[in-house]
Amino acid sequence: MSIRTSPWRLLSAIFLLLALAIPTGYAAPADAKTPPKAKALSFAGTVYYVDSAGGSDSNNGLTPATAWQTLAKVNATTFDPGDAILFKAGGVWTGTLWPKGSGDAADPITVGKYGSGRAPLINGAGAANAVYLYNQQYWDISDLEVTNDSATASNRRGVYVVGENAGTLHAIHLRNLYVHRVKGDNTKDAGGSAGILVEVKGTTVQTSFDDVLIENNRVSSVDRTGIATFSSWRYSAGIGYSGPAWVPLTHVVVRNNFVSDTGGDGITPHVTDGALIEYNVVDGFNVRSGTFNAGIWTWASDHAVMQHNEVYNGNTPMDGMAFDIDHGQTGTVVQYNYSHDNDGGFVLVCKDPAAGFVRDSVIRYNVSQNDNTQIFGFCADSENTKIYNNTVFVHPDTAPYLIAVGSSAASAYWANNIFYNLGEVSYLMNGSANTFEHNLFYGYHPSNEPSDANKITSDPKFVSPGSGRDGMDTLDGYRLKTGSPALGAGKLVAGNGGADYWGNAVSASAAPNIGAYNGAGVTPPNLTVNPGFETGSLSGWTTVSAGSSPASVASGDVRAGAYAAKIYPGAYLEQTVTVQPNTTYTLKGWAKPTGPGLFPGQVWIGLQDAANPSLNGFYEIGIAVWKPAITTFTTGPSTTAVKVYINYTSGADYALIDDVELTKN
Incomplete structure (x- = not known):
C-alpha cells in the first residue's frame, strides 16, 4: 500500500483536501513554544476512509464512496509511511482501534476524520484499551472521541501507546482527542489505568520514546490518571534503587489539555528528561481514588518545566497539591502557574526518605489562592530548592500550614514571596536549612513565623486580593497598587527567568518587586464615594x-x-x-x-x-x-x-x- 505502488495516489489526495475537517481545538498562546520535532501533517501515502454506517470491508477504502466499515478491517492492515486513516464524522465504532505499521521521519501515519460534525467515536466498551499502539512510531492520531466505559472497574485505558524492548521509538503525536468515561481502577504508573498513557515496558533492550506530543486534548471522567507517561527504565541516580538503568522519554510536550474529574492524578509525565508541561487546565483530581494524588507532577524526571498551568478543585489532603516535584529529579522548574481551591495545597517537594534525591528545583512567579492543608510541603531531604517571587493568598476560613518542612535536612531558599495570611496559618519548620530574604508576611502572624532580616509585614496593597476565579487571566487583583511596600523591595536573584506572571520584564540587575507581579504600581479607580471617611463626615453615605x-x-x-x-x-x-x-x-x-x-x-x-x-x-x-x-x-x-x-x-x-x-x- 505504498504510495509508490498505489494508482489511487492523486485521487486520494484530492478527496482528502476536499473532505478532511480538522478542528482547531483552542490555539496555543502566542508565546507557546514549538514542540521539538513537531511536523505539519504530510499525506504522501495512501488515504483510507472508514464509514461505520455506509462503508463495507469488501470495498477498497480509497474514497469516501468506497470506504471500509469496521475496526477489524483497519486492525488487519499494515500501513506504510505517509498513509492516512480517516474515520467519518459522526460514526461510531465499538472495540479497540489497533492499526499496524509505522511511519518514518519524513512521512508519519495519520489517523483523523473526514466530513463535518461530531468527531468519530471509538468506544472500547470495556476492553483493556480503546486506542492502542505497540512498538510503533511516527503516528499522528487526532480528532477522535474515545470512551471506554464498563459496569465494573478494571485496568483500562482510553489511549495506550506501548514500547517494549524495541530501542528508541519516535514521534507519537496525540492531538485534539476527546477522551472520557474510562472506567479504570486504582492502578497507576506501570500499566496504570488512564485516559491517555504512553509507556515503556520490558527490561532486556533499553527502550524510550523521543518526540511525544500530547496537545489540545480534553480528558474527563477517567480513572485513574488523566494523562501520563511512564517507563520501566526508570532507575536513575536520583531514584537510588537498583533496576533497569534510567532511559527517559525525551522531547515530551504536554500542552493545552483540559483534564477534569479524574479519579486520581491529573497529568503525570514521569521518567522524562526536559519535558515541557504548559497551558494545561486540571479541574478536579482525586475525585474517587481516596489515595495520594496531585494535579500535575513529575517523578524520575530531570529538567522538567511546568508553566502556565491552572490546577484547582483537588479533592484530598493526602498529598493533594496542585503541583509536585517528586523523587529522583534534578532541575525541575514550576513557574507562571495558578493554583487555587486545592485541599492539599499548592506545591510538594518530596523524595523517598531511604534513597535518591530531589535537587535544584525552582518555584517562581506562581499564584496560590485558597489552597489548604500545606501550601508548601516538603518531605525528606530535598536539596537546594529556590522559591521566589510567588504570591500566596490564604482564605480567612482556613488554617493550613503555610510551610511544612518535614525533614531537618530539607534545604530551601525563600526570597521575594508575598504570604497574605487571612487564615490562621502555622508553620512546621524542622531544622535550620531554610533561608528567608525579603519576603512579605501579612495578616495573621503565628509565633513560629520564619525570621527574615528584611521581612515586611505591612499590607502589600494588592488591587483586589482574593478576587481570582477560574481562569489564568483572572488574577489582575494581585497586581500591586501605587504606594505598595512591595514595589522594588525584593532581592535580586540570579537567573530569575526574566519575566513575571503577567509577562512584565524582571531585570537582571535591578531589585525586583516582591510577589509574582513585577510591573509598575497601578491605581484602579475606587467607585465608592468617601471610602475612608476622610472628609470627617459620612458624606456620600x-x-x-x-x-x-x-x-x-x-x-x-x-x-x-x-x-x-x-x-x-x-x-x-x-x-x-x-x-x-x-x-x-x-x-x-x-x-x-x-x-x-x-x-x-x-x-x-x-x-x-x-x-x-x-x-x-x-x-x-x-x-x-x-x-x-x-x-x-x-x-x-x-x-x-x-x-x-x-x-x-x-x-x-x-x-x-x-x-x-x-x-x-
Whole structure:
C-alpha cells in the first residue's frame, strides 16, 4: 500500500483536501513554544476512509464512496509511511482501534476524520484499551472521541501507546482527542489505568520514546490518571534503587489539555528528561481514588518545566497539591502557574526518605489562592530548592500550614514571596536549612513565623486580593497598587527567568518587586464615594438607623488615615454605585467589632441589586481586630447600579468601618 505502488495516489489526495475537517481545538498562546520535532501533517501515502454506517470491508477504502466499515478491517492492515486513516464524522465504532505499521521521519501515519460534525467515536466498551499502539512510531492520531466505559472497574485505558524492548521509538503525536468515561481502577504508573498513557515496558533492550506530543486534548471522567507517561527504565541516580538503568522519554510536550474529574492524578509525565508541561487546565483530581494524588507532577524526571498551568478543585489532603516535584529529579522548574481551591495545597517537594534525591528545583512567579492543608510541603531531604517571587493568598476560613518542612535536612531558599495570611496559618519548620530574604508576611502572624532580616509585614496593597476565579487571566487583583511596600523591595536573584506572571520584564540587575507581579504600581479607580471617611463626615453615605444611636465618624482607633465610620447594632450605611453590565467587580472593606468576649459582633459588608439577586453576597467578620471583607461578583446583562451596604447586625458596643473599595477587575 505504498504510495509508490498505489494508482489511487492523486485521487486520494484530492478527496482528502476536499473532505478532511480538522478542528482547531483552542490555539496555543502566542508565546507557546514549538514542540521539538513537531511536523505539519504530510499525506504522501495512501488515504483510507472508514464509514461505520455506509462503508463495507469488501470495498477498497480509497474514497469516501468506497470506504471500509469496521475496526477489524483497519486492525488487519499494515500501513506504510505517509498513509492516512480517516474515520467519518459522526460514526461510531465499538472495540479497540489497533492499526499496524509505522511511519518514518519524513512521512508519519495519520489517523483523523473526514466530513463535518461530531468527531468519530471509538468506544472500547470495556476492553483493556480503546486506542492502542505497540512498538510503533511516527503516528499522528487526532480528532477522535474515545470512551471506554464498563459496569465494573478494571485496568483500562482510553489511549495506550506501548514500547517494549524495541530501542528508541519516535514521534507519537496525540492531538485534539476527546477522551472520557474510562472506567479504570486504582492502578497507576506501570500499566496504570488512564485516559491517555504512553509507556515503556520490558527490561532486556533499553527502550524510550523521543518526540511525544500530547496537545489540545480534553480528558474527563477517567480513572485513574488523566494523562501520563511512564517507563520501566526508570532507575536513575536520583531514584537510588537498583533496576533497569534510567532511559527517559525525551522531547515530551504536554500542552493545552483540559483534564477534569479524574479519579486520581491529573497529568503525570514521569521518567522524562526536559519535558515541557504548559497551558494545561486540571479541574478536579482525586475525585474517587481516596489515595495520594496531585494535579500535575513529575517523578524520575530531570529538567522538567511546568508553566502556565491552572490546577484547582483537588479533592484530598493526602498529598493533594496542585503541583509536585517528586523523587529522583534534578532541575525541575514550576513557574507562571495558578493554583487555587486545592485541599492539599499548592506545591510538594518530596523524595523517598531511604534513597535518591530531589535537587535544584525552582518555584517562581506562581499564584496560590485558597489552597489548604500545606501550601508548601516538603518531605525528606530535598536539596537546594529556590522559591521566589510567588504570591500566596490564604482564605480567612482556613488554617493550613503555610510551610511544612518535614525533614531537618530539607534545604530551601525563600526570597521575594508575598504570604497574605487571612487564615490562621502555622508553620512546621524542622531544622535550620531554610533561608528567608525579603519576603512579605501579612495578616495573621503565628509565633513560629520564619525570621527574615528584611521581612515586611505591612499590607502589600494588592488591587483586589482574593478576587481570582477560574481562569489564568483572572488574577489582575494581585497586581500591586501605587504606594505598595512591595514595589522594588525584593532581592535580586540570579537567573530569575526574566519575566513575571503577567509577562512584565524582571531585570537582571535591578531589585525586583516582591510577589509574582513585577510591573509598575497601578491605581484602579475606587467607585465608592468617601471610602475612608476622610472628609470627617459620612458624606456620600446614607445612614439607616434601626437602633437608638445613629452612625457617626470616629477618630483614633482607625485602620488608616484619620477617620473611620462608627455604627451601632441595627444600623446601616449604604450608597448606590453605578456599574457596567456583564462586568466583574471586587468589593473590599475593613471592619472591627468592639464588643466584649470571643464573639464581639457580626459585621456584614455586601451588595444589593434587585435586578440580580445573586449579587447579595456578604462577608461576615466576628473578631475584635481590623479584618478585611472581600467579595467578587459579576453583574448581570441589565445591571447598571448596585448598593454597597454595611450592617452591624448584632453585638454590643459598636463596630468601626474603614477603607471601603469597589473596583472593576
